[in-house]
Amino acid sequence: MTIHRAHIAGAALASALSMTSSANAQALEYQNTSGGSVTVYGQLNFGYLNFDDGESTTDEIVDNDNSPSRVGMALVQPFGDNQLRFRFETALGLRSSSGISQTEVPDGIDWDRTNIRHFDFAWANPNYGTISLGQGSMATDGVTGADDSGTDVISNVSVSDIAGSFAFRDSTGALTGVELSDAFSTFDGGRRGRIRWDSPEVANFTFSVAHGTEILDEDADTDYTDLAVRYGNDFGDFNVNAALGARRIQPSGSDDEDYVIGSVAVHHAPTGLSFAVAAGSEDGGGDYYYAKLGYARDFFAVGTTAFSIDYYEGDDINGAGTSSDSVGFSVVQSLDSANSEIFATYREYSYSDGTATSYQDANATMIGARWKF
Template structure:
């Protein structure tokens, strides 16, 4: 049996087992004084196929678009205010953007940098939310506003499907340039930070944060950012959402400023949606991204969504370079099982001003995300 056949067979077997299993969510335990504990998580395993123009590679991976994780919430109300603590860690399974032609990676390799949230939050309806600890900076997610229903399989982070693979030149040699190098988003990050989120004002919220990379040894990285978010689900037949953020980073004396934004609109009667995103780094690099989606209730188990998207970037590795990606995706929800099964195909192309000609690459992801 070929490696590809084994990988596809294993993915199909895993999906069948998940569909047969009953859905369950992490239970919530409450105390007499109103406190609560709730745990949650997700598994998002997939078959990955990658063609670099010279050779094919087939692996079982964790989907880098939304990796497997587990966590819990502790909450305690104090009058109209609530104190919350969140812990969340990646399961650090072999990721779709962490393998390449020379290295298929360890099945799991947890390090402290896989801690996503160790976060204390004070929620107040009048004055907003105050947070301290490891968690999302204000700009985190500002490029990912998406109402298509296919975000688990295809989104602005087009490199997540195969970000670790090296580009191959026309002579068949691997270059030192990875897919992840040339398809950036400049999206916000998670840091050890202090953060403030304002109350909701007619759908608008403002947030700001200051943080440092406390999980990477000798990182010497400081960041601060500000973001404006908007969401309205009641604009007649439309749902609209958007985000705009500016992030400043000082990494060992090298300063950068990233300006990022995304927006999406969904026409609820037809299920048609349009998403767009862009990013610009003051020291070089910019991109634009657009996505058209369609969602319908074709079968009784849950919504079916389709999308097509396009990414166009320049100056991301060197002056006058060009990075383009085209993708299509389909996602089927299974509401009772809290499951989304998906398949996505993506093409990558890159050119620069050097004498090197780079071959196009293509990736396939087929898997399922199960939330519990």
């Protein structure tokens, strides 16, 4: 039913704009006679999650929070050398893998305005860059996510996404107040209501700066400022992507929080091997590093098969003296003709806080599929 409504909404929008349509392998695109276009796109990304906290297991059909189900519309209209752009995108509000826990299973669908990912206008000029205004990515959104493994749909630096609200149990079997999302963080910039500038590409570098605030949560009163630099280039058979960013969070009535984050990914095309690292540090607070090894080959005619193993280690993420570790194994099979992927992952989590409390290790398993349209 959700798929059907998404297509109807896209077609109705296109008709209202009196644009002609043309099929696209991954989206619906409508073009006008002046070079403008509207693209309607989206994805469904469902999985079966099993979480074992050392004492009990929880099983549920969920929306994969590594890359939530969504629908969006992107408009591009040229004006000479300039472009006016508009983007609207929302998650569907389906039961999230990071929203369930041992004590709570949310409704199957519960959409509210915090599910809006983008409501964003932009003006782009090839000489002066792009100015963006509205709900959208801060400059450091995705800076920690450089990854060419082909398994990022289910395995990436945000290792708690598949089970973030589950709590660790202590050695007696009692649930603690420590959730996975408390112990594993990326310090990523995320999306806010902001103004952002992106430079034109210069010698394979792009620079970005943004300032914003939380506009979708009425109870939030925090300002965000960040800047980032991104780099991408080929060196013979090697492709390199890298990003580095700095963030400042200014909560009302609290001290400022400063972060430095970044990532690098290297892919060797002839062998299908890839390697990625990411790291982040809070001034006076916690830090982490993350490493991922990937391998992708076309074993089958239907599409590429990708494997990865990754490791996360955090110190002081949930307060001074805390330590968190996670290791994951993942496989993704692309189905090119169906614009789909099927995936499976297994991930272990461990946590300690330097006190007499001993926390049991936990693990999560997810199998599922993503379909893009």
